[in-house]
Amino acid sequence: MTDLPDSVDYGPLSESLGFLLRLSQLRAFADFFDGMAGLDVHPGELSVLLVLSANPGIRQGVLARALTIKRAHMTKMVRAMERDGLVSRTVPQDDRRAVELWLTDTGHARVAALRPAFDTQQPRETARLTPDETTTLKRLLRKHIGLKEPDTPCP
């Protein structure tokens, strides 16, 4: 990712949260593909794997809503992951319209293989900020999108 030219006056865009978020996300995507290079994984697929790992048996529609992925698109993603042997699908007895999703053994192994790269990428993608700034930034973003704070282990 190339740097921004510093000779340009961004005008009111400098104060536009939406614009700042767009540039920030592009930076984050570049960092992702940089840090996860060679693992052949896309951000969407990784997010599905991580949520399935933390929520075994989650319903497909709930997963889609949680990740802000349209149901139609989630169908394609999950079908592809099922085809690759990462995910299994079951129909619950109490609502036979729904689909519950589970990681297969292969899926769990895939998560285990991706976690180290994902974890070591965290500090890299916040290299321009101090640890305190990083904590603050994440907290404000969570508040902005209405995402509850993660449980923090209290010593």
Added chain:
Amino acid sequence: MTDLPDSVDYGPLSESLGFLLRLSQLRAFADFFDGMAGLDVHPGELSVLLVLSANPGIRQGVLARALTIKRAHMTKMVRAMERDGLVSRTVPQDDRRAVELWLTDTGHARVAALRPAFDTQQPRETARLTPDETTTLKRLLRKHIGLKEPDTPCP
């Protein structure tokens, strides 16, 4: 835009800056189309208009780099805006490969028509945060992407 389900454990995604940015940007896009409804403008087009307004005669390639829009895509955008009478293009004498961009009178009028909606949208898209938090969030995002702080009038 629907709310996130609060029954889902996001696991390590809660700490992933890239994931938080993705959700935040989707929220911002929804806010944009909500606040600018009826004005028939897209985020990309508005950003081009605002930067052209602040940088008359900017070269097309510099504009593309500033907005992180690929040159090929910028060509299509600018051509369309030229066709709509918003932008004029000139070839500078010192480098006849380049193209300089200018707002036409229609373009200036378009900016003037969009500015009020753009400005009043600012507070709306940060409704979940306090003013101090908003200031901090924007400052941290600018630092993250390497965008210089805007000039602040000192009283």
Added chain:
DNA sequence: TATTGTTATACTCTATAACTATA
């Protein structure tokens, strides 16, 4: 009637490379 997942279609933005004209 409403909901869950599915299928199909189209559109936007993006990625890439090849091409021209200039430098």
Added chain:
DNA sequence: TATAGTTATAGAGTATAACAATA
């Protein structure tokens, strides 16, 4: 040889609507 813009093509992600099965 390198650069600025253009053109063309393909792909990912998304939006939308219609549909079947189930509630």
